[in-house]
Amino acid sequence: xxxAMKVARRINPLVDPRDKxxxxxxxxxxxxxFGVTGxxxxxxxxxxxxxxxxxxxxxxxxxxxxxxxxxxxxxxxTELVHGAVREHARTPFREDVWRQLSEGIRFVPGSxxxxxxxxxxxxxxxxxxxxxxxxxxxxxxxxxxxxxxxxVLKQLARTGLAEQTADxxxxxxxxxxxxxxxxxxxxxxxxxxxxxxxESVYRIDHYLGxxxxxxxxxxxxxxxxxxxxxxxxxxxxxxxxxAEDIGVAGRAGYYDGIGAARDVIQNHLIQLLALTAMxxxxxxxxxxxxxxxxxxxxxxxPVGPFDETTARGxxxxxxxxxxxxxxxxxxxxxxPGSTTETFAAITLEVDNRRWxxxxxxxxxxxxxxxxxxxxxxxxxxxxxxPFEATMTEELGQNALVIRIQPDEGVTIRFxxxxxxxxxxxxxxxxxxxxxxxFTESSPEAYERLLLxxxxxxxxLFPVNAEVELSWEILDPVLEYWTKHGKPEPYPxxxxxxxxxxxxxxxxxxxxxxx
Amino acid sequence: xxxxxxxxxxxAVNHALIDIRERGGAVAVGxxxxxxxxxxxxxxxxxxxxxxxxxxxxHPCRVLVVARGLKRAGTRLDAQIRVGGDAGASxxxxxxxxxxxxxxxxxxxxxxxxxxxPVVTWWPGVSPAAPAIDPLGQLAQRRITDAAAAAQPIxxxxxxxxxxxxxxxxxxxxxxxPWRALLAAALDxxxxxxVDAVTVTGAADNPSTDLLAGWLRARLEVPVRRRTSxxxxxxxxxxxxxxxxxxxxxxxxxxxxxxxxPGQPDRQVPxxxxxxxxxxxxELRRLDPDEIYYAALQxxxxxxxxxxxxxxxxxxxxxxxxx
Numbered sequence: 001x002x003x004a005m006k007v008a009r010r011i012n013p014l015v016d017p018r019d020k021x022x023x024x025x026x027x028x029x030x031x032x033x034f035g036v037t038g039x040x041x042x043x044x045x046x047x048x049x050x051x052x053x054x055x056x057x058x059x060x061x062x063x064x065x066x067x068x069x070x071x072x073x074x075x076x077x078t079e080l081v082h083g084a085v086r087e088h089a090r091t092p093f094r095e096d097v098w099r100q101l102s103e104g105i106r107f108v109p110g111s112x113x114x115x116x117x118x119x120x121x122x123x124x125x126x127x128x129x130x131x132x133x134x135x136x137x138x139x140x141x142x143x144x145x146x147x148x149x150x151x152v153l154k155q156l157a158r159t160g161l162a163e164q165t166a167d168x169x170x171x172x173x174x175x176x177x178x179x180x181x182x183x184x185x186x187x188x189x190x191x192x193x194x195x196x197x198x199e200s201v202y203r204i205d206h207y208l209g210x211x212x213x214x215x216x217x218x219x220x221x222x223x224x225x226x227x228x229x230x231x232x233x234x235x236x237x238x239x240x241x242x243a244e245d246i247g248v249a250g251r252a253g254y255y256d257g258i259g260a261a262r263d264v265i266q267n268h269l270i271q272l273l274a275l276t277a278m279x280x281x282x283x284x285x286x287x288x289x290x291x292x293x294x295x296x297x298x299x300x301x302p303v304g305p306f307d308e309t310t311a312r313g314x315x316x317x318x319x320x321x322x323x324x325x326x327x328x329x330x331x332x333x334x335x336p337g338s339t340t341e342t343f344a345a346i347t348l349e350v351d352n353r354r355w356x357x358x359x360x361x362x363x364x365x366x367x368x369x370x371x372x373x374x375x376x377x378x379x380x381x382x383x384x385x386p387f388e389a390t391m392t393e394e395l396g397q398n399a400l401v402i403r404i405q406p407d408e409g410v411t412i413r414f415x416x417x418x419x420x421x422x423x424x425x426x427x428x429x430x431x432x433x434x435x436x437x438f439t440e441s442s443p444e445a446y447e448r449l450l451l452x453x454x455x456x457x458x459x460l461f462p463v464n465a466e467v468e469l470s471w472e473i474l475d476p477v478l479e480y481w482t483k484h485g486k487p488e489p490y491p492x493x494x495x496x497x498x499x500x501x502x503x504x505x506x507x508x509x510x511x512x513x514x
Numbered sequence: 515x516x517x518x519x520x521x522x523x524x525x526a527v528n529h530a531l532i533d534i535r536e537r538g539g540a541v542a543v544g545x546x547x548x549x550x551x552x553x554x555x556x557x558x559x560x561x562x563x564x565x566x567x568x569x570x571x572x573h574p575c576r577v578l579v580v581a582r583g584l585k586r587a588g589t590r591l592d593a594q595i596r597v598g599g600d601a602g603a604s605x606x607x608x609x610x611x612x613x614x615x616x617x618x619x620x621x622x623x624x625x626x627x628x629x630x631x632p633v634v635t636w637w638p639g640v641s642p643a644a645p646a647i648d649p650l651g652q653l654a655q656r657r658i659t660d661a662a663a664a665a666q667p668i669x670x671x672x673x674x675x676x677x678x679x680x681x682x683x684x685x686x687x688x689x690x691x692p693w694r695a696l697l698a699a700a701l702d703x704x705x706x707x708x709v710d711a712v713t714v715t716g717a718a719d720n721p722s723t724d725l726l727a728g729w730l731r732a733r734l735e736v737p738v739r740r741r742t743s744x745x746x747x748x749x750x751x752x753x754x755x756x757x758x759x760x761x762x763x764x765x766x767x768x769x770x771x772x773x774x775x776p777g778q779p780d781r782q783v784p785x786x787x788x789x790x791x792x793x794x795x796x797e798l799r800r801l802d803p804d805e806i807y808y809a810a811l812q813x814x815x816x817x818x819x820x821x822x823x824x825x826x827x828x829x830x831x832x833x834x835x836x837x
Contacts, residue, residue: 013709013733014698019806021691021796025699053784056692059699060773060781096769097784133779135703167704 023057026454028135029169030063030104030128032121034112034152035143036080037068039250040175044206045143046081047088048446053101054091055443057451061132063104067121069111077107090444104132112151115158122159136168139202139453145254146177146188153195162195173202173453176267177258181478182471189464198464202453207268207373208460209445209452212408216275216375217284219402219410226400227280229379231354236397237507238276238360239376240269241514243368243495245320248333248342256334260312261344261474261481264364268373270470271462272404273300273360276375277350286459290466296350297469303347303359306480308506312341313490313497315367320493325367327492341487342366343496345503346477359507363500367492372514373404387425396427399512409433516600519593524625527593527607531626534597545604547575547798548627550635552619552650555583555610561790562638563596563606568791570604573798576628577606580619580650589613591622620649632656632801636794639663641670646679656801658794660685661721671721672822675811680803686721687807688793690749692785693726693763697752700761700773707756709734715741716749718821723749728814729806730754740820748787 015022031049033041052058066077082102086093106124110117128134140156142149153172156162164170172192179185192201207213220226229235242264248255255263271293278296281288303309314334317327328334328342343365350360379398392415399413410432418424452460488497495511504511517534519527549569551562559581566577590613596606609622627633635645635654641664642648645657661684664670674684701709712730716723724740726749731738734754743750751764759776771785814820 012698012701014694014701014730016733016806020800021688021804022698022806023691023695025695027699027702056695056784060696060771060783061779094784094786096786100770100782100784103782131779133781 023055024455025057026059026062026451027137028059028061028133029137029139029454030065030125030132030134031139031141031450031454032065032067032125033141033143034067034148036066036077037070038143040143042080042084043088044444044446045141045450046084047090048444048450050081050085050089050098050101051091051444051447052451054089054094054097055447058101058454060100061104061134062101063106063128063132063134064101065106065108065121065124065128067108067110067117070107070109072107072109074105074107078102078105081105090447104128112148112155115155118155118159118161122161125161136165137170139171139173141173143175146174146179149174149188150191153191157195164200169200169456170196171200171202171453171456172196173204175204177262178203178267178467179471180258180262182468182475185467185471189467193464199458201464202449202458202461203463203467204446204449205267205271205462206445206449207404208271208462209447209449210404210408211443212402212404213272213275214460216272216402220276221280230377232356232358234379235355235358236378236380237358237509238273239378239512240272240276240360240362240374241376241512242268242364242373243371243514244364244366245368245371247315247325247331247367247492248328249331256338256340259340259344260342260364260366261346261478265344265346265362266470266474267462267467269362269364270297270300270473271466272375273348273350273362274466276377277355277360279354284459286457289459290463293462294465294469296352297466297473299352299355300348300350300360300469300473302473302477303349304476306477307484309347309503310477310480311343311345311363311497311499311503312481312487313343313365313500314340314487315342315365315492316489318492318494320367321370325492327489328366339481339486341481343368343487343490343500345496345500346474347503347507348473359509361504361507361509361511363496363511365496369493369495370514371406374514375402375404376400376512376514377402378509378512387423391423392425394424394426401512403433407433515596515598517595519595521590522593523591524622527595527609527626530595531605531607534595545574545576545628545631547573547631547801548633549573549575549577549604549798550623550633550650550654551577551579552635552637552641553579553581553639555581558639559608562636563608565638565789565791565794566636567604567606569795569798572795575604575798576626576631577604578623578626579606579608580623581608581610582616582619583610583612585613585616587612589615591615618649620653623650623653627653634658634798634801636797638790640665643673644677644679645682646677655681656797657682658685658797659683662686662689667719667721668724668822671724671811671814675814678808678811680808683797683804683807684721684725685790685793685797687725687804687810688796689788690722690726690729691796692788693749693752694729696763696771696773696783696785697730697754697761700754700763700775703775705756705758707758709736709754709756709761711736711755712738713741713751713753713755714738714749714817715743715751715753717745717747718742719745720748724814724817724820725807725810726752727817727820728812729810731816732806732809732813737818738816739818 274293278292345363348360401411416428490497592610594608633654634656636658641659645651661670714727754761762774765771773781
């Protein structure tokens with residue numbers, strides 16, 4: 001016991017799994033952002049970097065490099081970051097934290113085709129290793145449209161920026177869309193994997209960084225209460241909804257031709273389905289988790305015939321939440337005549353013993369009733385009711401609802417006797433919420449994900465196989481849609497087109513009002 | 515909303531709570547723990563409530579403040595209920611105890627605890643010599659003291675060591691977390707050499723400095739020396755000697771630290787003293803015994819150059835402000 005503990009690689013004597021309060025700071029490293037002027041960078045990335053610094057989770061000497069086609073010096077970029085942090089950071093602004101952070105901010109001007117600019121970038125990165133001690137560890141964040149990935153990746157390869165050694169890592173971070181169908185996703189993966197090996201690729205699906213999403217696993221696997229009924233014996237069906245109240249005007253150029261299914265269902269909703277339906281992983285290691293997700297996604301298929309089991313729509317102008325809003329064509333969100341959908345609903349089934357016969361309804365849309373994301377597990381009605389029919393007229397099905405945003409929490413719906421002399425049973429809800437203020441202190445998804453990139457923790461990032469499997473699930477529906485019919489209009493502020501109601505009604509169910 | 519219930523009983527307070535809940539909708543949902551704060555009836559009451567309210571943003575809880583007033587007065591319980599905006603994300607019950615009742619705070623607290631939720635007791639000021647034996651400490655699975663708030667911080671820390679019971683913790687320990695994290699991160703980097711010796715420097719009456727020395731002794735099992743820096747700066751420096759040169763974390767001004775390692779540029783790092791609310795939020799994050807804290811306490815006795823006696827003067831402003 002009295003022998004001096006050895007400091008060896010990966011065995012750090014100061015670290016102990018029982019020491020739960022010790023935060024793990026990322027090792028020396030820097031981040032290079034491509035596309036610094038976009039919304040994502042200013043509203044999410046830069047504030048997240050500051051918040052991490054403020055929480056003491058970034059390494060001393062952290063470096064942030066911006067690359068863009070702007071005639072800027074370091075100071076201009078620093079100013080941009082400063083503004084973004086002041087406006088959007090979650091934690092209070094502290095001068096001392098900002099000063100340390102800003103000392104490591106650099107800017108390289110140039111276009112993506114410009115060899116000289118990338119040579120300069122390589123130099124700046126090498127300098128940072130000297131001046132700031134970033135140790136040759138760098139993450140490249142591609143906050144740019146995927147069409148530009150090939151040229152940037154080629155440049156990173158040419159300048160040696162993508163080269164890793166045993167002592168220094170290089171990672172690449174990419175955002176959705178990961179292609180627009182299976183083929184393009186495979187092509188994109190090839191392009192990326194040409195330069196960075198799969199274990200160095202971090203695909204951001206910011207939903208997976210949310211506390212409540214991670215809580216699905218805790219709810220399911222840390223409790224005895226739910227797992228016994230989490231199967232087709234007790235579950236009638238599952239509804240996964242992501243509704244947005246905003247239109248597409250802000251992202252018009254991007255959205256046209258993509259649509260709601262590719263934008264949301266392929267990534268966020270299918271990931272939520274995987275977490276809801278997967279079997280218990282052996283452990284929470286990245287391999288086991290991914291293994292289970294891949295298994296359940298391989299068993300998932302769209303249910304046909306698609307003219308009955310799917311629905312899509314485009315919003316019209318109307319009144320939403322007390323404001324008059326324009327329709328998608330009026331606000332220039334889509335080109336005239338475009339058949340891109342702003343609402344999409346599909347029916348999936350999971351072909352395994354646990355879920356046989358349980359439909360999973362996924363829906364998403366713009367300009368719907370309100371902004372909400374939730375997973376609703378609807379249970380079968382009790383097989384026998386010792387009550388007379390008049391007593392249970394108002395009794396709905398039991399439901400467990402996991403609210404993901406806003407107002408994170410869990411709701412259980414069950415029957416209860418209405419006070420009074422007659423026996424009347426009615427559905428009531430029991431609500432657990434993390435407290436409205438709780439979200440203030442719970443980190444933003446981007447903070448968590450960015451820190452995981454810097455620490456090399458891949459659990460919360462979907463891999464190649466997951467991306468391709470989700471396309472395999474969605475592609476048949478998309479193909480059917482291109483060949484048959486067109487989106488049905490729905491007034492803004494409602495819950496989508498009538499075909500969505502018809503679709504679920506022909507399955508003998510109805511949508512929950514979230 | 516603030517409701518005063520002068521000269522009352524615990525069951526009347528309970529009634530009032532249920533009443534508020536019925537009239538105002540479900541006010542008391544989703545609380546995750548009970549936080550009992552034990553103080554004197556002084557300015558400390560409000561300071562502690564403020565810290566607890568801010569910590570409640572992360573841990574929605576029921577806060578029960580046991581404020582002990584004059585013992586010579588007649589037996590009397592004055593209660594105050596705060597909910598909504600006046601209580602952060604928690605509900606606060608301020609219980610002022612007078613006369614003989616002042617020694618029996620547990621009798622008032624027991625009927626007011628939320629069912630099934632864990633109980634944490636926090637003494638922001640003077641704490642009992644053995645927190646686990648104190649009646650209000652016995653209610654709790656976690657007991658938070660603050661050695662730095664004692665008149666003689668180092669002596670108080672000594673008594674934490676001798677009276678340690680699983681579930682005890684001290685804010686002098688949570689103030690230390692950023693230092694520990696940085697030192698641990700420094701050893702994650704090459705060269706992966708053994709640490710041969712350690713020196714920790716800090717103000718004489720700063721208990722966190724002693725705990726840091728104890729922690730390093732416990733983890734590294736090499737000679738650790740504690741040195742004294744001028745009062746007012748909290749922890750000043752930690753130096754880990756290695757063959758290729760020392761790893762040094764130095765904070766001369768109490769705000770910004772410098773991390774020095776051979777073959778690496780000096781790195782600056784914000785390392786300000788942590789406010790109480792931050793330490794409290796950290797303490798509430800885990801409710802199981804902190805074995806690492808225990809090991810650090812025990813290993814303090816093996817630290818060279820450590821003074822365990824009383825330091826001169828009364829309560830030191832420096833100790834109060836943490837590491």
